[in-house]
Amino acid sequence: xxxxxxxxxxxxxxxxxSKESVIDSKAVDALLRxxxxxxxxxxxxxxxxxxxxxxxxxxxxxxxxxxxxxxxxVIQTSVYDELCRLVDPGVQPWxxxxxKQNVIMFVGLQGSxxxxxxxxxxxxxxxxxxxxxxxxxxTFRAGAFDQLKQNxxxxxxxxxxxxxxxxxxxxxxxGVGKFRKDRFDLIIVDTSGRHKQETxxxxxxxxxxxxxxxxxxxxxxxxTIGQAADAQARAFKESVDIGSIIITKMDxxxxxxxxxxxxxxxxxxIIFIGTGEHMHDLDRFSARPFISKMxxxxxxxxxxxx
Amino acid sequence: xxxxxxxxxxxxxxxxxxxxxxxxRMREHLANKNVASDIANEICKTVAKGMLGVRVGGLQNIxxxxxxSMETALTRILTPVSSTDIIRDIxxxxxxxRPYTMxxxxxxxxxxxxxxxxxxxxxxxxxxxxxxxxxDTFRSGAVEQLRVxxxxxxxxxxxxxxxxFERGYGKDSATIAKDAIAFGASNGFDVVLIDTAGRMxxxxxxxxxxxxxxxxxxPDKILFVGEALVGNEAVDQLEKFNRALRDFSGxxxxxxxDGIILTKFDTIDDRVGAALSMTYTxxxxxxxxxxxxxxxxxxxxxxxxxxxxxxxx
Ligand SMILES: Nc1nc2c(ncn2[C@@H]2O[C@H](COP(=O)(O)OP(=O)(O)OP(=O)(O)O)[C@@H](O)[C@H]2O)c(=O)[nH]1
Ligand SMILES: Nc1nc2c(ncn2[C@@H]2O[C@H](COP(=O)(O)OP(=O)(O)OP(=O)(O)O)[C@@H](O)[C@H]2O)c(=O)[nH]1
Ligand SMILES: [Mg+2]
Ligand SMILES: [Mg+2]
Numbered sequence: 001x002x003x004x005x006x007x008x009x010x011x012x013x014x015x016x017x018s019k020e021s022v023i024d025s026k027a028v029d030a031l032l033r034x035x036x037x038x039x040x041x042x043x044x045x046x047x048x049x050x051x052x053x054x055x056x057x058x059x060x061x062x063x064x065x066x067x068x069x070x071x072x073x074v075i076q077t078s079v080y081d082e083l084c085r086l087v088d089p090g091v092q093p094w095x096x097x098x099x100k101q102n103v104i105m106f107v108g109l110q111g112s113x114x115x116x117x118x119x120x121x122x123x124x125x126x127x128x129x130x131x132x133x134x135x136x137x138x139t140f141r142a143g144a145f146d147q148l149k150q151n152x153x154x155x156x157x158x159x160x161x162x163x164x165x166x167x168x169x170x171x172x173x174x175g176v177g178k179f180r181k182d183r184f185d186l187i188i189v190d191t192s193g194r195h196k197q198e199t200x201x202x203x204x205x206x207x208x209x210x211x212x213x214x215x216x217x218x219x220x221x222x223x224t225i226g227q228a229a230d231a232q233a234r235a236f237k238e239s240v241d242i243g244s245i246i247i248t249k250m251d252x253x254x255x256x257x258x259x260x261x262x263x264x265x266x267x268x269x270i271i272f273i274g275t276g277e278h279m280h281d282l283d284r285f286s287a288r289p290f291i292s293k294m295x296x297x298x299x300x301x302x303x304x305x306x
Numbered sequence: 307x308x309x310x311x312x313x314x315x316x317x318x319x320x321x322x323x324x325x326x327x328x329x330x331r332m333r334e335h336l337a338n339k340n341v342a343s344d345i346a347n348e349i350c351k352t353v354a355k356g357m358l359g360v361r362v363g364g365l366q367n368i369x370x371x372x373x374x375s376m377e378t379a380l381t382r383i384l385t386p387v388s389s390t391d392i393i394r395d396i397x398x399x400x401x402x403x404r405p406y407t408m409x410x411x412x413x414x415x416x417x418x419x420x421x422x423x424x425x426x427x428x429x430x431x432x433x434x435x436x437x438x439x440x441x442d443t444f445r446s447g448a449v450e451q452l453r454v455x456x457x458x459x460x461x462x463x464x465x466x467x468x469x470x471f472e473r474g475y476g477k478d479s480a481t482i483a484k485d486a487i488a489f490g491a492s493n494g495f496d497v498v499l500i501d502t503a504g505r506m507x508x509x510x511x512x513x514x515x516x517x518x519x520x521x522x523x524x525p526d527k528i529l530f531v532g533e534a535l536v537g538n539e540a541v542d543q544l545e546k547f548n549r550a551l552r553d554f555s556g557x558x559x560x561x562x563x564d565g566i567i568l569t570k571f572d573t574i575d576d577r578v579g580a581a582l583s584m585t586y587t588x589x590x591x592x593x594x595x596x597x598x599x600x601x602x603x604x605x606x607x608x609x610x611x612x613x614x615x616x617x618x619x
Binding site (some may be wrong): 037041042043046086110111113132142143144145146147149150154197222225226227231249252253254255257258 | 310327337338339340343413414415417419420423444445447448449450451452453455458502506507508533534535536537539540542543546570572573574577579580599
């Protein structure tokens with residue numbers, strides 16, 4: 001994952017600031033310009049980058065900062081906090097509860113990695129001892145059921161779907177009903193890819209949600225997405241109750257900044273990151289350690305704890 | 307965004323100082339339209355350079371000047387220099403009695419298989435006989451996906467002019483493509499469409515496998531399928547696909563991407579920047595734009611519309 005590259009650049013800028021003998025507003029502007037440039041290159045939403053710049057500026061009132069060592073500390077902490085805010089909505093991520101029947105619905109844009117991530121998540125919880133089932137409520141995409149079926153079979157996870165039924169709401173209901181009856185702990189419902197411009201598709205998603213009443217709705221975002229992320233994420237959020245985010249395809253060169261914008265748009269936490277096409281390629285995600293690692297912290301962790 | 311520039315007094319000569327602010331705004335404007343940062347910077351630099359020393363005329367303001375220069379630059383970048391007439395190329399191959407071959411390549415999930423099927427539909431409309439080679443032998447359901455498309459296309463076009471060539475999963479895709487082309491040649495197919503597995507541009511084994519498929523089969527067209535949703539990664543994807551074709555081919559005259567299919571154009575409103583990033587990076591034309599999930603959602607790119615969307619406030 002090349003988020004480290006972004007971290008290295010931000011860190012470099014912060015270090016350059018430490019070398020300045022006088023830290024005036026010009027030095028801060030230069031620092032912010034470098035950081036914002038790096039964020040834009042990572043596809044972070046332009047508006048969020050603006051916000052970050054303004055927030056840091058507001059927090060560091062140059063006149064109030066007496067000593068220059070204090071200045072550095074304040075600036076670095078402020079940058080760290082703002083970066084954390086980008087990826088951390090400050091809400092506890094949802095997790096399935098044992099002894100209860102949990103339903104998760106996967107939604108997202110076309111080709112973002114829903115079907116692949118469904119199996120990954122199912123396997124993750126299966127290994128934690130849960131009884132997990134997969135439902136294919138994608139009746140639109142050619143070969144969708146075969147894809148889920150082959151993935152699930154390989155991972156030895158029970159699945160439900162149909163080659164002939166065209167109504168995804170019906171399949172979702174039937175599948176969830178069947179797994180509920182069979183006392184499954186976790187039921188994961190895969191849905192078709194969709195986008196905000198086609199209202200019919202969003203309506204369908206709302207109907208599936210209304211039918212299966214998921215305990216959590218996972219929004220899957222492709223880590224390479226650019227500036228269109230924000231508008232799409234917002235629209236999904238308005239249509240269904242997004243509870244968690246999974247960012248996929250982070251095994252490549254992508255820095256994931258576009259997908260990260262979905263955190264602000266939905267107010268939901270990133271719970272996992274997809275790091276490959278194989279069923280074990282799924283990493284847990286938590287925001288603050290992630291930023292610390294991204295910045296190759298050490299010097300900053302100390303600062304933040306004070 | 308342009309609204310905030312004041313008028314320049316007529317007769318004034320444009321300097322780097324005067325241009326700095328509007329160009330910085332333009333860079334950010336383009337970034338917001340999803341143009342990759344590096345590309346936006348380079349284009350703005352070139353445009354600014356071209357405007358240096360220009361004497362401002364009577365009624366012009368800097369907004370119009372920047373916009374005009376930008377429009378000219380964008381038109382130059384987005385207008386194809388090579389021919390994009392595939393039907394003519396196919397007929398050329400027909401005259402030589404061999405099938406015309408097209409490989410669809412790109413990263414995961416961008417729409418290779420779907421848009422291959424759309425291209426197939428378009429070819430069927432043009433009375434071509436098409437063989438689809440199922441060379442994604444990795445992703446679950448990839449073969450069945452194409453089978454469904456072929457079934458649909460046969461039903462839609464009410465003829466038997468499309469077939470699938472498949473060898474299941476796990477096999478070497480270069481060999482399947484080779485067998486498909488041979489099958490196509492001896493069975494009177496006009497076109498062979500080669501579907502390939504999605505791959506990350508940094509995955510060396512998979513990129514080597516793709517270079518092998520290309521060098522073994524020398525497809526007439528290597529089409530890079532990229533989605534309009536992609537941000538800065540567009541540049542890296544294209545550069546590395548081209549680099550892999552060059553470095554891993556083992557041939558003295560290696561191939562490169564010949565054209566682009568820009569997919570999911572219906573999902574991005576007016577953030578059309580990927581079109582610019584991709585053409586700028588490769589110098590190759592966008593041959594088709596994918597505008598939806600059905601067989602008819604395939605268009606030629608409308609350059610002036612894209613430019614208008616790029617410059618729109
Ligand atoms: N390299 C990599 N590829 C991934 C990852 N997650 C998914 N993919 C690939 O991305 C492509 C699309 O994944 P799918 O799971 O089919 O995506 P989807 O969202 O279900 O697609 P639709 O149902 O068509 O909307 C496939 O080729 C997957 O193998 C990942 O984390 N890394
Ligand atoms: N909205 C929209 N969706 C598209 C377009 N083209 C493809 N898709 C959708 O994108 C998803 C992925 O398409 P595929 O054709 O399977 O993508 P792929 O590149 O072959 O994927 P892999 O083989 O897994 O790498 C499917 O849900 C398609 O319906 C388009 O132009 N617009
Ligand atoms: Mg799917
Ligand atoms: Mg495919």
